[in-house]
Amino acid sequence: MTAVTNGVNVQALLDAREVLKGAPEAAQFTWRASSTWQDGVHSTTTIQNYFGLGEEQSHKTETVFDADHPAVFAAEDNGITPIEYLLVGLASCLTAGVASVAQNRGIQLRSVTSTVEGSHDIRGILGVDSDVRNGFSGIKVTFTIDADASSMRIVPNVARSFVILKKARSVRARSFQSSRRGSSP
Amino acid sequence: MTAVTNGVNVQALLDAREVLKGAPEAAQFTWRASSTWQDGVHSTTTIQNYFGLGEEQSHKTETVFDADHPAVFAAEDNGITPIEYLLVGLASCLTAGVASVAQNRGIQLRSVTSTVEGSHDIRGILGVDSDVRNGFSGIKVTFTIDADASSMRIVPNVARSFVILKKARSVRARSFQSSRRGSSP
Numbered sequence A, B: 001m002t003a004v005t006n007g008v009n010v011q012a013l014l015d016a017r018e019v020l021k022g023a024p025e026a027a028q029f030t031w032r033a034s035s036t037w038q039d040g041v042h043s044t045t046t047i048q049n050y051f052g053l054g055e056e057q058s059h060k061t062e063t064v065f066d067a068d069h070p071a072v073f074a075a076e077d078n079g080i081t082p083i084e085y086l087l088v089g090l091a092s093c094l095t096a097g098v099a100s101v102a103q104n105r106g107i108q109l110r111s112v113t114s115t116v117e118g119s120h121d122i123r124g125i126l127g128v129d130s131d132v133r134n135g136f137s138g139i140k141v142t143f144t145i146d147a148d149a150s151s152m153r154i155v156p157n158v159a160r161s162f163v164i165l166k167k168a169r170s171v172r173a174r175s176f177q178s179s180r181r182g183s184s185p
Helices: A010-021 A082-106 A157-162 A163-167 B008-022 B082-104 B155-161 B163-167
Strands: A028-038 A043-053 A055-067 A109-121 A135-148 A172-177 B028-041 B043-052 B055-067 B110-121 B136-147 B172-177
Touching: A010 A043, A010 A082, A028 B082, A043 B082, A055 A082, A055 B082, A082 A109, A082 A135, A082 A157, A082 B028, A082 B043, A157 B028, B008 B082, B008 B155, B028 B055, B082 B110, B082 B155
Parallel strands: A135 A172, B136 B172
Antiparallel strands: A028 A043, A028 B110, A043 A055, A109 A135, A109 B028, B028 B043, B043 B055, B110 B136
16 A cells, blocks of 8 residues: 555544543533524624643644525525534535545545535525424535545445434435546656 | 523524424425635635525625634744634534524523534544544534623523534533523613
8 A cells, every 4th residue: 555645644533532532521522602682683603722632732722604595585695504514514524534535445545625505595594384394404525636546445334424414314416526546646 | 581682582482383384395494615725825715605495595785704724833823723713613603592592482691602612633634543533523612701691591591502513513512601680671
């Protein structure tokens, strides 16, 4: 197996798995977000601190996210909608999953794009029809992967393994694109 | 009922509900996010376009979100984790919900903070123990509301009504803080 340079420290994660087998209390994390109302349906949500490995932890910096609704919902569009933040989480989880699985299998990646599309019948949230599901009716995921192996060696593992994908039960991989090339410089 | 100035155009939303009763096809939205791998588990996710009201729509601006993992996961902490983006979506959804319900009920808000805390046993995602749930084991929500009414006139409606809260089945309101005051200027 040639050395791959995807940048994921898989060995550290495998080591952590061993350590946490004997220290389940260290595995108890609490993630936090705090949203402050600005005006209308515009809010700012702050993330910095979390708890894990038995003690308070902190991201390097505080990050603030604007959420709002666009003009078609009679709002000011000062940020993306709350439901789109779910897609940010899902897409970024999938991309990190592809990188991690590829690293673990010794597959060199050149590029990865994970695109998610959530179908949403807004009659649910507006209360037009109580039979309409209030949430996504389906989520499609499309991976575009340029790697030294077929995407099929990576994607099924991601679909089985990652947190958010398990919660979004209707997620399915719709298409795989990949190329096989010799090792790139 | 005195005029309240929470900034939510409830009438437009009620009008939309009436219009969509007779035009279900216009209520079919598709939200999109596209995540591009940077290095390791660091990715950037872009949101701009979506489909709704029968045609392509666009936010005023493109927004790009960094996601990564912190040093305790052997990564570079170039952004919050994917699972924290779910909390951004949930917290901002709840705050927008409080503002909308208050507006609809004629309750003047002065301040709203929605804090969400997600408990996460990372032995699930690391594969330490297959009996450990791979995802949040619980989510606590704390509202701090300063308004001309008890929070209890607002919060139960939010809990029943909003998309993301329905998906996070273990969400519960843990505490309510509110004050009653005369109308503020």
